[in-house]
Amino acid sequence: MEFLSQAVLLFKKDLLLELRRRESLLTMFFFGTLLLFVFHFSFDLAPDRIAEMAPALLWLAFLFTGTLGLAQLFEGERANHCLEALLLSPMDRGAFFVAKTCFNLVLMVLVEIVIIPLFWILFNLPNWELVPDLFLVTLLGTVGFCVLGTLFAAVTLKARARELLLPLILFPLMVPVILATIRCMEAILRNGELGDALPWLRLLVGFDVIFLTVGVLIFDWVIEF
Amino acid sequence: MHVTVSHLAKAYGALWALRDVSLDLPPGEFVALLGPNGAGKTTLLKLLAGLLSPTAGDIGFDGHKFRYSDTRHRSAIGFLAPGEHLYENLTVRENLIFFTSLYKQYGAVSRIGAVLEEVGLKQRSEEYVATLSSGMKCRLSIAKWKLLDPGMLLLDEPYGVLDGNGVDLLERFLRAQRNKGSVLIMASHHVSRALSLCTRALILHQGRLTFDETRQQPWHSLTRAFGEFMPHGESWNS
Numbered sequence A: 001m002e003f004l005s006q007a008v009l010l011f012k013k014d015l016l017l018e019l020r021r022r023e024s025l026l027t028m029f030f031f032g033t034l035l036l037f038v039f040h041f042s043f044d045l046a047p048d049r050i051a052e053m054a055p056a057l058l059w060l061a062f063l064f065t066g067t068l069g070l071a072q073l074f075e076g077e078r079a080n081h082c083l084e085a086l087l088l089s090p091m092d093r094g095a096f097f098v099a100k101t102c103f104n105l106v107l108m109v110l111v112e113i114v115i116i117p118l119f120w121i122l123f124n125l126p127n128w129e130l131v132p133d134l135f136l137v138t139l140l141g142t143v144g145f146c147v148l149g150t151l152f153a154a155v156t157l158k159a160r161a162r163e164l165l166l167p168l169i170l171f172p173l174m175v176p177v178i179l180a181t182i183r184c185m186e187a188i189l190r191n192g193e194l195g196d197a198l199p200w201l202r203l204l205v206g207f208d209v210i211f212l213t214v215g216v217l218i219f220d221w222v223i224e225f
Numbered sequence B: 001m002h003v004t005v006s007h008l009a010k011a012y013g014a015l016w017a018l019r020d021v022s023l024d025l026p027p028g029e030f031v032a033l034l035g036p037n038g039a040g041k042t043t044l045l046k047l048l049a050g051l052l053s054p055t056a057g058d059i060g061f062d063g064h065k066f067r068y069s070d071t072r073h074r075s076a077i078g079f080l081a082p083g084e085h086l087y088e089n090l091t092v093r094e095n096l097i098f099f100t101s102l103y104k105q106y107g108a109v110s111r112i113g114a115v116l117e118e119v120g121l122k123q124r125s126e127e128y129v130a131t132l133s134s135g136m137k138c139r140l141s142i143a144k145w146k147l148l149d150p151g152m153l154l155l156d157e158p159y160g161v162l163d164g165n166g167v168d169l170l171e172r173f174l175r176a177q178r179n180k181g182s183v184l185i186m187a188s189h190h191v192s193r194a195l196s197l198c199t200r201a202l203i204l205h206q207g208r209l210t211f212d213e214t215r216q217q218p219w220h221s222l223t224r225a226f227g228e229f230m231p232h233g234e235s236w237n238s
Helices: A002-021 A024-042 A047-072 A075-088 A093-122 A128-155 A162-173 A175-191 A195-223 B041-049 B071-075 B092-102 B106-119 B134-148 B164-180 B191-197 B220-227
Strands: B003-012 B015-025 B030-034 B056-061 B077-080 B152-156 B183-187 B200-205 B208-214
Touching: A002 A024, A002 A075, A002 A093, A002 B092, A024 A047, A024 A093, A047 A093, A047 A128, A047 A162, A047 A175, A075 B077, A093 A128, A093 A195, A128 A162, A128 A175, A128 A195, A162 A175, A175 A195, B003 B041, B015 B041, B015 B056, B015 B200, B015 B208, B030 B041, B030 B191, B041 B077, B041 B152, B041 B183, B071 B077, B077 B134, B092 B106, B092 B134, B106 B134, B134 B164, B152 B164, B164 B183, B164 B191, B200 B220, B208 B220
Parallel strands: B030 B183, B030 B200, B077 B152, B152 B183
Antiparallel strands: B003 B015, B003 B056, B200 B208
């Protein structure tokens, strides 16, 4: 219970800071939208290639916008040595990890809520009824991205070229999540249901649960000075 | 709180910032930590705060070995670095509410107004910390630790840019903490001020403890030991 109340306290603080600074969310939103327009002018999605192309393009946009968010994730703590103040306090570091992951997740979900319908509009895609299912699968993939991303944003926190280093470390490790999410989305777009892609969904859920647990357990060590 | 330090050492790569420091600090001890720049003062404070892990040696609180993962130990440690450790985009009051909640000192929330009045920030309580002057941020740091009331308070150059009234405020707070039995360790280049408050003085030089004595009057040994670090022609009043 104490763990949760600390996580909520830290999450609310991050949300309040973001509402005041509006740096991460606006940057992510505009960058994501910009990418969609670039895709729109670069690719012509024929109806028979929608299932093949749309998930990959969407996830490309999510990955890049998400990485922007991750680069900003600990900026509030870097200023004024606030991270030191948090580490000095009796705060549970696992709660800190959960709060940061949830905050990052909220930012990404808000961006995705805009990007997915915008993608459908820009490419004039049919099957609007599939969007909620696609969004649910995307949510599972986003959880995986946020969990692993938060962990490695903390690992690279003290690195000099952390903006460069973070995607270099993170993207290869994200392959299972990206692959599983894209396969699930592809199945939904082709058949209107998961069908054969159910094992990919299990992999996605497993990845989320395992890395969330690992993150909570090892964050104390990861964030240590 | 009773603090013991035994054979504490810290190396950054091949560079030893601190070597073989041993201390026994009973409750109410007020230590002036002196030494030139780069002597290892901040390293020692950060080791005691658990913000750095030692290369060798142990720290003990009330007979128990300090474990970084033990939240009870961490809740007893305060670190006053003026103007730092505050969120610039939160208001004065929001900062204090956040930190008192983080330290689970929920009762202290009701005292925030009174403490802000004491440090002269009552009128600025709804303003963002970013809008405060450096001196006011120092006062806010004092208010924070007044509310959190730690068993051991570490101070890194606490005078910062405090004005005369702010210095009085800080020193009143430090005396009150000492009287409550808190251990205070203050690293400062305001030597005469630090010595006027302390019960004991330590001098660090190149990471080694070269002087450790309880307060004396007059304090000739300290004059001899510290003299070489004073600016030419300056002295301190014991």
